[in-house]
Amino acid sequence: MLEFAILGLLQQSPMHGYELRKELAAVLGGLRSISYGSLYPALKRLQVAGLIASDDPTPRSLLPADAPALTGRRGKVVYAITAEGKERFADLVSQTGPEAYDDEGRFGVHLAFFRHTAADVRLRILEGRRRTVERQRDRLMDSLRRTQEKLDRYTLELQRHGLDSVDREVRWLTELIDSERDDAARAEQSPTQTPPAQSPTPPDDGTT
Amino acid sequence: MLEFAILGLLQQSPMHGYELRKELAAVLGGLRSISYGSLYPALKRLQVAGLIASDDPTPRSLLPADAPALTGRRGKVVYAITAEGKERFADLVSQTGPEAYDDEGRFGVHLAFFRHTAADVRLRILEGRRRTVERQRDRLMDSLRRTQEKLDRYTLELQRHGLDSVDREVRWLTELIDSERDDAARAEQSPTQTPPAQSPTPPDDGTT
């Protein structure tokens, strides 16, 4: 998931690790960020696999011969995606199986890169996610109905709040799906126009 | 976290692993359950630590001497919490530091066992959780305000939905906190009565 997100970000522009971390926070839900202990090893793995390349500013060959063992090379290291990396990203982005939507984090990453995703793939991922969340909702409703009496006030509140959240997520997904379908229908009617990448008007939301 | 949840459930009644797993699902948010690959090793660790004890139905000593190496002992194994385990659970339950509310899962477990938690500890945990979630909300609002134009429709939707969820969680926590404070005030007025373990009437919620 992390490697997927890195490839996606580097697709947009080259970056060094520190920068990447900030952008990653936005992609991964905006709340928690990834730690360096995950980030740098991931970059190394991607580089070894040939999916990204570093524009290393101080290559060994330019250092004086007496430079000591160099436990760690320092200085900003800018990474860029390679052709192979783009290929791999295209593969990942077009996955429509459970791995694209069963896990909340992975789904978020897929959504964040929807601009690089074909319209039919977008729709399948959104529908898959909705099915997953609907199943969660149904299980929760079931469990609430069956055990309502046995539960104390706090557990009850926790489950009701969880149910409410899941319910809202289903509605949110339904809005996205409907809006995707509208776009598809519109593209059908006037196929000469470029399909709209920006939505016409988001359905509203009232709050704030 | 898993071990905390197990101790909490065994506090209520002895159970075997399979049963435990179902109850665990409810405690851990009702959606995903824990796998056996986590559960059984956890039980073993707790037993080795002396916090739980198994009522093993087929102890080695009762088997015929020719019983072969016994790669795996089978038959239901019922676990019960020990006095030491109760002590440990009481310790865990009364923790009011970040470990009780920074992680969503851990907070959920704490909440699920609020009936075993002192009123002042409950309040501190709820307030801590609210602070954590408020910080998340503020960070998200900030990020949304600053980068609104750069984001495509999908990332924007994702962040707006995330913000909405976090906002609702803050409100939910505030309701719980207010209700706790009411209870505390009521207990103050008539200290001879036992403090109410069940809420009088949940503040309402309208939806469903």
Next chain:
DNA sequence: GTTAGCATGTAAGGAGTTACATGATTTT
């Protein structure tokens, strides 16, 4: 020229998962 904060990296470990293997009990 020293402190603060930017930037990179490693080692150890935590908390879970999947895949596998097997036994015990209930249903048909």
Next chain:
DNA sequence: AAAATCATGTAACTCCTTACATGCTAAC
């Protein structure tokens, strides 16, 4: 007695975190 399902367990692995170690660069 075969099949389904209940129940226990291990090994290997995934994916991330914390704690640590270090160097580079700008500001005072």
